[in-house]
Amino acid sequence: MSKSTEKTSPKSLGLLVEFEDQHQLLKACEAVRDAGLTKTDAHVPFPVHGIDEALGIRKTMLPWLVLAMGLTGGISGLAMQYYMNATEQPGMLLSGYPYMISGKPTFSLPANIPVTFELTILLSAFGAFFGMIALNKLPVFSNPLFRHKNFARATNDRFFLTVDATDPKYKGQKHREMLEKFSPVAIDEIEADPSCDQIPKFMKYVVIVLLAALTVPPMMVWNARNTTSPHPRIHPIQDMDNQLKKKTQTTSPIFADGRAMRPRVPGSVARGEWQPLEFLTGVVPGGEATSNVALLQDEEKPAEDKPAAEDKPAEEKPADEAKPAEEKPADEKPAGDKPAAADAAAEEKPPEPDWVTTFPETLEINAKLMERGQQRYNIYCAVCHGVSGEGNGLVSLRAFELQQPTWVQPTNLHDPNVTKQPVGRVFNTITNGIRKMPSYEAQITPEDRWAIVLYLKALQKSRDATIQDVPQIEADALKGQGN
Amino acid sequence: MGHHQKQIKVSNDETIRLGDIRSVLMVGGYGAGLAGMLVALVMGIMAGDRLRHFFFAYLTNYLFFLSIALGALGFIALQHLTRAGWSASVRRITEIIAMTLAPMALLFLPILFSVLSGSHSLYEWNNSELVATNHVLAGKAPYLNSTFFAIRAVLYFAVWIAAARFFFAKSTAQDESGDPSLTLRMESKSPLVVAAFALTVTFASIDWAMSLDPMWFSTMYGVYFFAGAMVAFFSFTLICCSVLQSWGKLTEVITVERYHDLSKFIWGFTLFWGYIAFSQYLLYWYGNIPEETGWYLVRQNDAWRNVSLLLLFGMFIIPFLGTMGRAVRRNRALMVAWAIFLLVMHWVDIFWLVMPQYSPDKLPFGPMEIACLIGLGGFFIGNLAWIAAERPLLAFRDPRLTESLTLENM
Numbered sequence: 004m005s006k007s008t009e010k011t012s013p014k015s016l017g018l019l020v021e022f023e024d025q026h027q028l029l030k031a032c033e034a035v036r037d038a039g040l041t042k043t044d045a046h047v048p049f050p051v052h053g054i055d056e057a058l059g060i061r062k063t064m065l066p067w068l069v070l071a072m073g074l075t076g077g078i079s080g081l082a083m084q085y086y087m088n089a090t091e092q093p094g095m096l097l098s099g100y101p102y103m104i105s106g107k108p109t110f111s112l113p114a115n116i117p118v119t120f121e122l123t124i125l126l127s128a129f130g131a132f133f134g135m136i137a138l139n140k141l142p143v144f145s146n147p148l149f150r151h152k153n154f155a156r157a158t159n160d161r162f163f164l165t166v167d168a169t170d171p172k173y174k175g176q177k178h179r180e181m182l183e184k185f186s187p188v189a190i191d192e193i194e195a196d197p198s199c200d201q202i203p204k205f206m207k208y209v210v211i212v213l214l215a216a217l218t219v220p221p222m223m224v225w226n227a228r229n230t231t232s233p234h235p236r237i238h239p240i241q242d243m244d245n246q247l248k249k250k251t252q253t254t255s256p257i258f259a260d261g262r263a264m265r266p267r268v269p270g271s272v273a274r275g276e277w278q279p280l281e282f283l284t285g286v287v288p289g290g291e292a293t294s295n296v297a298l299l300q301d302e303e304k305p306a307e308d309k310p311a312a313e314d315k316p317a318e319e320k321p322a323d324e325a326k327p328a329e330e331k332p333a334d335e336k337p338a339g340d341k342p343a344a345a346d347a348a349a350e351e352k353p354p355e356p357d358w359v360t361t362f363p364e365t366l367e368i369n370a371k372l373m374e375r376g377q378q379r380y381n382i383y384c385a386v387c388h389g390v391s392g393e394g395n396g397l398v399s400l401r402a403f404e405l406q407q408p409t410w411v412q413p414t415n416l417h418d419p420n421v422t423k424q425p426v427g428r429v430f431n432t433i434t435n436g437i438r439k440m441p442s443y444e445a446q447i448t449p450e451d452r453w454a455i456v457l458y459l460k461a462l463q464k465s466r467d468a469t470i471q472d473v474p475q476i477e478a479d480a481l482k483g484q485g486n
Numbered sequence: 487m488g489h490h491q492k493q494i495k496v497s498n499d500e501t502i503r504l505g506d507i508r509s510v511l512m513v514g515g516y517g518a519g520l521a522g523m524l525v526a527l528v529m530g531i532m533a534g535d536r537l538r539h540f541f542f543a544y545l546t547n548y549l550f551f552l553s554i555a556l557g558a559l560g561f562i563a564l565q566h567l568t569r570a571g572w573s574a575s576v577r578r579i580t581e582i583i584a585m586t587l588a589p590m591a592l593l594f595l596p597i598l599f600s601v602l603s604g605s606h607s608l609y610e611w612n613n614s615e616l617v618a619t620n621h622v623l624a625g626k627a628p629y630l631n632s633t634f635f636a637i638r639a640v641l642y643f644a645v646w647i648a649a650a651r652f653f654f655a656k657s658t659a660q661d662e663s664g665d666p667s668l669t670l671r672m673e674s675k676s677p678l679v680v681a682a683f684a685l686t687v688t689f690a691s692i693d694w695a696m697s698l699d700p701m702w703f704s705t706m707y708g709v710y711f712f713a714g715a716m717v718a719f720f721s722f723t724l725i726c727c728s729v730l731q732s733w734g735k736l737t738e739v740i741t742v743e744r745y746h747d748l749s750k751f752i753w754g755f756t757l758f759w760g761y762i763a764f765s766q767y768l769l770y771w772y773g774n775i776p777e778e779t780g781w782y783l784v785r786q787n788d789a790w791r792n793v794s795l796l797l798l799f800g801m802f803i804i805p806f807l808g809t810m811g812r813a814v815r816r817n818r819a820l821m822v823a824w825a826i827f828l829l830v831m832h833w834v835d836i837f838w839l840v841m842p843q844y845s846p847d848k849l850p851f852g853p854m855e856i857a858c859l860i861g862l863g864g865f866f867i868g869n870l871a872w873i874a875a876e877r878p879l880l881a882f883r884d885p886r887l888t889e890s891l892t893l894e895n896m
Contacts, residue, residue: 105772114771117768
């Protein structure tokens with residue numbers, strides 16, 4: 004403090020020229036501009052047209068800054084949404100989380116426009132606001148002009164022109180004389196602040212205390228992260244986190260089954276999911292005993308009580324007991340050549356449903372469906388029936404290895420009884436199960452079930468196919484291999 | 487240069503009047519109007535679809551020119567409401583445009599009579615057999631019926647014509663007296679006009695365009711129509727100014743600053759139109775509810791999809807970027823080109839609103855549309871010249887004229 008007490012003459016920072024009206028000011032500005040000075044400024048109580056030009060102020064680059072910021076906002080908004088919603092590279096750092104909303108594509112432009120638009124506006128506004136502040140070199144806490152006794156009138160009725168002494172073309176006396184010609188009220192030197200520019204000593208301690216206080220919040224956060232608390236976490240913004248609603252996979256006391264998720268009302272069909280009854284059941288509607296319920300009874304009862312009436316050996320029953328009867332139902336309708344002497348057991352049981360004999364028309368039979376069928380077969384069927392369909396799947400082999408007493412060998416799908424079955428019947432077996440085999444209705448969609456039937460039919464045919472069944476090109480290739 | 491105290495002499499002479507050009511405009515305009523309408527009518531009768539195509543083409547072009555006139559009325563009311571000074575030098579032109587609302591009422595009569603006579607070629611809700619079997623239309627019948635439709639139409643025109651006449655009469659009276667209190671009168675009535683304008687334009691657009699598909703509804707429709715109307719109005723005014731100047735009229739008073747101001751509005755309302763159009767679209771797209779998306783579905787499929795895309799780019803993205811720059815806005819020739827482009831796009835916009843209802847699967851653009859455009863356009867030009875009469879094209883005694891003439895954009 005002792006140093007600053009010695010008084011020196013204040014340093015001149017430039018000229019402050021005071022005018023009574025704007026026209027004098029504008030003329031003076033033009034003169035200063037023409038003299039080649041650039042570090043000049045005018046201070047006026049209201050916007051004066053043409054002053055930018057008179058002072059030779061360059062056009063502001065602010066619009067370009069705003070445009071650039073706006074484009075940045077728009078592009079980053081789009082990119083952010085694309086990254087978050089539409090990129091999927093498992094395990095990679097640069098991967099978003101594709102989350103389907105309202106059945107829209109993960110990257111759908113209309114949904115992304117609001118965010119893009121808002122970010123464009125936000126960054127444009129930031130560009131304009133902070134760009135203006137930066138271009139004006141703000142904030143400035145103090146300006147030597149404020150010490151001038153008359154300068155306050157710049158907001159009222161006086162017009163000022165300042166010429167900075169740091170301008171390389173500035174020559175104090177010469178310019179002062181030049182400006183005298185415009186009959187200003189006064190021309191004053193702007194003086195540098197003569198007061199001490201040292202920070203008071205006690206401020207050092209204030210800053211230290213403040214810095215110390217600043218470490219408290221992070222320490223509290225660190226503490227909170229490393230201890231447990233019986234209190235629920237602070238939830239300042241509720242959004243819609245706590246609602247009177249049930250979420251998926253939760254319980255509810257309202258319903259008898261205790262589930263919050265409601266199953267589909269029996270008999271209802273969702274919009275767009277309607278399929279012909281043949282497609283869903285494998286049975287031609289309108290035939291004898293065609294309802295799905297009747298089918299179930301038909302299959303279940305004999306499976307438990309009257310295995311002899313069925314076409315396949317039932318569990319825990321000797322195979323030979325079932326065998327005599329098994330051929331009849333299989334041949335009954337599709338083959339059309341009923342055995343003349345239908346035996347008593349077959350007479351007793353309700354008539355066979357009217358099985359669908361060809362694939363439903365709504366199904367597109369192609370190689371893709373065949374591949375799908377093969378894939379589904381290998382997932383659901385091959386474990387028991389074996390990949391080749393001979394009833395020697397891995398589960399079955401293991402069961403025999405362990406000598407499980409209740410295990411019955413799965414049906415050999417190449418057995419003539421199965422190969423003769425119409426497609427509707429095979430479909431029905433997959434849908435509702437048979438004997439030991441459970442129903443696969445819940446796991447496999449109707450279309451996939453038909454795909455499996457398609458593959459199975461191909462698998463069966465492959466067993467007794469001749470060279471005539473093979474396309475010529477393939478046959479030639481096979482011959483070539485043989486040679 | 488503000489400090490040179492610009493002195494602009496406004497002389498009350500031929501340079502602010504149409505003069506000889508007026509008779510040329512009237513003969514040409516009304517001649518083209520009659521010829522176009524006659525050709526369209528003959529084609530409509532020949533078509534054998536009970537004038538259905540004719541009425542749709544007529545309505546498209548009618549709404550196009552009506553929207554320009556409505557934009558002018560809204561603009562005048564807004565200028566008085568905000569006590570704007572910048573627009574004083576172009577306001578008389580807009581007052582003349584707004585006055586065309588009176589002859590526009592006559593041109594609405596064909597549509598009104600067809601509805602009153604029970605025809606449902608335009609509006610399906612006028613088909614009593616359909617309404618009887620359709621729950622939705624039956625529910626809307628208390629509003630959408632021919633009698634109430636006519637009552638509302640009369641009401642809209644009464645409001646518009648009264649407002650346009652009020653501003654026009656007061657403004658021309660000021661030419662004689664130079665009484666600044668007339669300006670104050672207009673300012674005091676402008677809030678009422680703005681409120682009435684907002685309501686009538688919204689309901690009129692719902693009645694005449696939205697109800698073409700009576701099953702569909704949008705709460706944004708009135709604003710959408712207004713936004714498009716303002717783009718068209720500012721573009722048309724800018725073209726008017728340029729054309730008048732090329733004829734040697736108003737050469738001193740309409741400066742590059744006015745073109746700059748009008749262009750700023752064109753740009754702003756182009757953005758506004760895009761914003762409104764998207765706001766309307768997004769909710770329907772997201773909700774994806776059948777009764778709401780049906781209207782867009784027609785416009786998103788087949789030939790109409792390209793028109794929709796044309797609108798997106800032509801009415802919003804391209805002009806938005808194109809008229810953004812200050813240099814463009816201060817370039818008269820360039821801005822006239824943009825204004826013509828936007829007028830065409832506004833026509834496409836109205837075409838897109840109306841025509842899919844007539845022809846959902848293919849573009850019906852052809853001689854019928856062109857004949858109606860020439861017909862109604864001819865009438866519109868003729869009306870402008872007729873209203874302008876020998877009156878000044880500049881409110882030369884407006885108390886704010888000096889401000890308008892000397893105002894510069896910073």
